[in-house]
Amino acid sequence: MNESYQGEKRTLNMDMDLVQQGNRAWWNSRPMDYNWHNAASEEPGSAAWFARIDRELIEASHLFATDQQPFDRILPLKSLAGKRVLEIGCGMGCHTETMARAGAQVFAVDLTDTAVEMTKRRLELHGLTANIQRGDAEALPFEDNTFDFVWSWGVIHHSSRTGRIVRQIARVLKPEGECRVMVYNREGAAARMNLLLHHWLKGRFLQRSVEETLFATTDGFTARYYTQEQFEDLFRTFFREVSSEICGQTADVVPLPRQLRKPVLKLLPESYQRAAQSRRGAFLFLRAAKPE
Secondary structure, three states: OOOOOOOOOOOOOOOHHHHHHHHHHHHHHOOOOOOOOOOOOOOOOOHHHHHHHHHHHHHHHHHHHOOOOOOOOOOOHHHOOOOEEEEEOOOOOHHHHHHHHOOOEEEEEEOOHHHHHHHHHHHHHOOOOOEEEEOOHHHOOOOOOOEEEEEEEOOHHHOOOHHHHHHHHHHHEEEEEEEEEEEEEOOOHHHHHHHHHHHHOOOHHHOOOHHHHHHHHOOOOOOOEEOHHHHHHHHHOOOEEEEEEEEOOHHHHOOOOHHHHHHHHHOOOHHHHHHHHHHHOOEEEEEEEOOO
């Protein structure tokens, strides 16, 4: 399997090393640019291109992520100045830029060259600096006890061996350091809808497992879904003060096509929308602290 791999999704019994190669090839050729329908007109890597990505992400996440400024409910921006911060899976660099602007000394790794190149380009456009490199979160290229804070948004569930990443996070965090991590919610509306439409109604439960249906219908070469208990248990071996919450996007509040969703959302009070996403959101968001 090579960098230009364009094949099928992961199968349940695939070799774990091949899964990680598939992940790299998938995301190299399909960067997370929120251009779902190939309708964007901006030049990739331009300021306008990054601005559109940010608008999409901020708008989709505003119910749980934003109070006064983008992501200030989920990122501890006021306490990051001067801290050594690691981002696992920088994607197109939105959170990398946000933390660099907050004064953090940011390091970021991503499995793909595309993400590394685009994040570097984004920072150059804004006169910001960070250490961005290609790397596998299952074997982070950093010394023990290096970082004050580790951040990962929608990344580690795409790994073939998520538990290894959790151990790596614990290893590179300083004592009393904190991590914040998001994965997909097994009991959220998105997972339930995928299974209803693509597993049960189409009769595929006779041919493949629930896990294989989720692999096939989710972004990425592979993706694991977790219950809150499963997700917290991954971290409890290495961390204290482990807690998680359900969160989600506007699509979890009104599960309709985007063109229909927007007018319906305008009729719903934001208090209702926030409550709805916290009950049936597609994401699990975890906070954990490393012991002294």
